Amino acid sequence: RQPEQDHLMTELLKNFVAGQWIAGAGAGTLLRDPVTGADLVRVSRDGLDLAAAFNYARNEGGAALRAMTYATRAARLGDIVKVLQANRDAYYDVATANSGTTKNDSAVDIDGAIFTIGQYARWGAALGDHHVLADGACIKLGKESTFASQHLLTPTRGVALFINAFNFPSWGLWEKAAPALLSGVPVIVKPATATAWLTQRMVADVVAAGILPPGTLSVICGSSAGLLDQLQPFDVLSFTGSADTAAAIRAHPAIAARSVRVNIEADSLNSALLLPDAAADSEAFALLVKEVVREMTVKSGQKCTAIRRVLVPEHLYDAAAQAISARLAKTTVGNPRNEAVRMGSLVSREQYQSVVDGIAALSQQTSVLHDGKQHALVDADPAVAACVGPTLLGTRDPDSADVVHRTEVLGPVSTLMPYRNLDHALTLIRRGEGSLVASVYGADPATLAQAGTALADSHGRVHVISPAVAATHTGHGNVMPHSLHGGPGRAGGGEELGGLRALGFYHRRSAVQADAAVLDAIAAAPFTL
Numbered sequence: 001r002q003p004e005q006d007h008l009m010t011e012l013l014k015n016f017v018a019g020q021w022i023a024g025a026g027a028g029t030l031l032r033d034p035v036t037g038a039d040l041v042r043v044s045r046d047g048l049d050l051a052a053a054f055n056y057a058r059n060e061g062g063a064a065l066r067a068m069t070y071a072t073r074a075a076r077l078g079d080i081v082k083v084l085q086a087n088r089d090a091y092y093d094v095a096t097a098n099s100g101t102t103k104n105d106s107a108v109d110i111d112g113a114i115f116t117i118g119q120y121a122r123w124g125a126a127l128g129d130h131h132v133l134a135d136g137a138c139i140k141l142g143k144e145s146t147f148a149s150q151h152l153l154t155p156t157r158g159v160a161l162f163i164n165a166f167n168f169p170s171w172g173l174w175e176k177a178a179p180a181l182l183s184g185v186p187v188i189v190k191p192a193t194a195t196a197w198l199t200q201r202m203v204a205d206v207v208a209a210g211i212l213p214p215g216t217l218s219v220i221c222g223s224s225a226g227l228l229d230q231l232q233p234f235d236v237l238s239f240t241g242s243a244d245t246a247a248a249i250r251a252h253p254a255i256a257a258r259s260v261r262v263n264i265e266a267d268s269l270n271s272a273l274l275l276p277d278a279a280a281d282s283e284a285f286a287l288l289v290k291e292v293v294r295e296m297t298v299k300s301g302q303k304c305t306a307i308r309r310v311l312v313p314e315h316l317y318d319a320a321a322q323a324i325s326a327r328l329a330k331t332t333v334g335n336p337r338n339e340a341v342r343m344g345s346l347v348s349r350e351q352y353q354s355v356v357d358g359i360a361a362l363s364q365q366t367s368v369l370h371d372g373k374q375h376a377l378v379d380a381d382p383a384v385a386a387c388v389g390p391t392l393l394g395t396r397d398p399d400s401a402d403v404v405h406r407t408e409v410l411g412p413v414s415t416l417m418p419y420r421n422l423d424h425a426l427t428l429i430r431r432g433e434g435s436l437v438a439s440v441y442g443a444d445p446a447t448l449a450q451a452g453t454a455l456a457d458s459h460g461r462v463h464v465i466s467p468a469v470a471a472t473h474t475g476h477g478n479v480m481p482h483s484l485h486g487g488p489g490r491a492g493g494g495e496e497l498g499g500l501r502a503l504g505f506y507h508r509r510s511a512v513q514a515d516a517a518v519l520d521a522i523a524a525a526p527f528t529l
Contacts, residue, residue: 010040010041011041011042012041012042012043012044013043013196013197013200013221015045015218015220016207016219017048017049017052017057017188019060019214019215022048024044024046024047025044025047026046026047027044028042028044029042029193031043031098031193031194031195031196033097034099035100035335035336035337035344035380035384035385036335036380036384036385040197041197043197043200043221044222045220045221046223048220050226051230053188053218053230054159054230057159057216058232061214061216062186064214064215065184065216068184069129070124071124071127071128073124073184074123074124075121075125076211077118077120077124077182078121079209079211080117080212081114081118083205084113084117084206087202088111091106091110091202094198096344097197098197099169100346100385100386102336102341102342102344105298108171108298109168109198109299110171112170113174113175117174117178119178119481119482120179120481120502123499124182127500132153133152133153133507134153135152136151138523145516146516147513149511150511150512150514150519150522151510152509152512152522153504154507155184155185156235156507158232158234159185159186159188160176160185160186160235160236160237161188161227161237161238162176162177162187162189162190163190163237163238164190164199165241166192166193166302166348166351167299167302167304167410169199171479172199173189173202173203174202175496175497176189179497179502179506183506185506188218188227189203189218190219190221190224191219192241193222194347195347196221199221200219200221203218228249228252229254231258231260232260233259235254235260235261236260236261236262236505237249237260237262238264238505240264240304242266242267243267246264250262250264261505263486263492263495265304265485265492266491266492267491268432268436268487268490268491269406269408269433269435270309270436270476270477271307271310271438272309272438272476273311273425273438273440273441274288274313274316274320274441274442275441275442275444275447275448277443277447278312278313278443279316280319284465284466284467285316285320286323287441287470288320289320289323291441291465292307292310292324293324293327293328294475294476295414295477296392296413296414297328297342297343297390301410301413302347302351302410302411304436305478305479307477308414309404309417309432310415310417311417311418311428311429314420316418317394317418321394321416324370324392324416325370328370328390331389331390332375332378333388333389333390334378334380334385334387335379335380335385338378338379340378343412344387346387351386352388354410355410358408358409358411359393359409359413361407362404362407362409362413364403365395366395366403366404366415368391368392369392369416371391372389372391372412373389375389375390388411391412391413391414392414392416393415393416395416398417398419399428401417405428405431405432406433426454430458433458434490435458435487435489435491436461437459437460437462437463437487438462439462439463439465440455440462440463440464443466449464452464458489459488460484460486460487460491460495461484461487463475463476481497481502484497485497
């Protein structure tokens with residue numbers, strides 16, 4: 001057979017739109033195992049009637065979800081959890097083959113998603129049998145209490161479009177879909193093409209279980225061309241990806257002219273800061289080193305929250321370089337199917353080249369402290385596998401090294417830099433122009449509070465670590481559904497999760513002014529956010 005014939009014999013994943021499974025036209029895009037190079041599946045959305053898909057979700061799916069109460073929708077989320085748990089082993093197999101992740105790294109994506117849905121199922125149950133949410137208390141508008149105002153949150157009468165990134169095909173779907181579905185808003189997800197298989201498989205299992213009404217959950221695999229053209233004023237869009245694509249999205253008529261609500265998570269130069277009073281033999285120093293190495297190697301550094309810049313006092317620069325490098329040297333890299341491997345591959349050869357190019361760009365203003373090339377691959381061919389060893393770079397002049405404050409390399413790469421005093425460190429961190437998360441390591445509560453508060457305005461989350469929480473903290477890069485996920489400026493200016501705060505994106509806030517008796521009838525004692 002010719003290579004193109006082999007290509008066509010690979011399974012073509014179907015799209016689920018308008019209540020039907022529909023195969024895209026043409027040969028589609030071939031997905032390959034990023035370690036072995038083996039053909040996996042094909043994806044295509046060519047020929048789909050996008051207008052019909054969006055209208056069906058918006059009208060049929062939306063109406064069905066809004067007819068349910070919050071508690072009923074929360075129960076459906078609980079049912080989704082059961083389905084995903086029942087198929088968990090199959091998801092691990094798909095993740096290994098399609099994303100090149102080790103079992104532990106797959107858990108971050110898969111088990112993290114299941115945990116998040118379960119949380120929203122529990123939180124949603126407490127919202128009760130209501131169809132609207134009260135936003136604050138009723139406020140009288142005059143001296144008399146007969147005429148008053150009540151702010152209400154009602155589910156938007158549109159569809160939620162998710163355009164997701166390649167690094168979290170499971171969690172990226174469900175951390176958005178859980179609050180959307182709980183809010184009563186139908187979902188159309190467009191996963192990143194490179195890792196679309198896991199997203200599609202999860203949607204297929206939920207659809208087969210008959211948990212959700214028709215039109216409430218759709219998946220489109222392949223190109224995103226034309227998707228934004230379908231958005232109408234009451235739809236919402238959530239995007240995770242590059243800042244360049246985010247800029248193009250913001251300029252699209254759907255956002256610029258039709259005022260479609262948009263949430264964006266983009267590039268993020270996250271930092272880890274060791275406070276000035278730390279010593280090389282302190283527990284705070286050890287905690288920083290451990291966390292930097294973990295964030296560089298988990299999912300091969302392909303996390304939007306991973307530590308990209310490490311700041312330590314000037315006198316600890318060499319000690320930190322040696323300690324981090326020593327731990328990195330113990331990391332085995334290669335085929336995740338081998339139990340000796342602790343770090344798998346990047347998701348594709350294209351991403352491999354992007355990381356290699358990124359390291360080259362950073363190296364123009366940094367030196368290599370730990371060379372990822374020294375890691376011999378385990379059970380993997382370097383000419384085929386998309387594996388990059390963990391690479392620690394460093395600069396003794398972070399003020400002049402502009403590239404490290406503006407270039408994110410989404411891989412196992414981080415840059416170490418010294419600072420003179422705390423004000424200097426905070427200034428360097430803010431040169432990232434807004435990030436998803438910063439972590440601070442020290443022992444003095446007052447100084448930790450000072451640094452944590454100072455960083456709050458330029459970060460969506462500040463992770464403050466002292467020896468007191470060494471065994472209990474959830475991790476710099478671990479996004480918990482209880483806390484806000486998002487960040488200002490370069491990070492996109494978006495907000496996700498944060499408990500029930502996530503529901504605000506999928507609701508419209510209105511002030512209803514009326515007789516107090518009318519407001520009582522409208523509210524019917526809804527849950528107050």
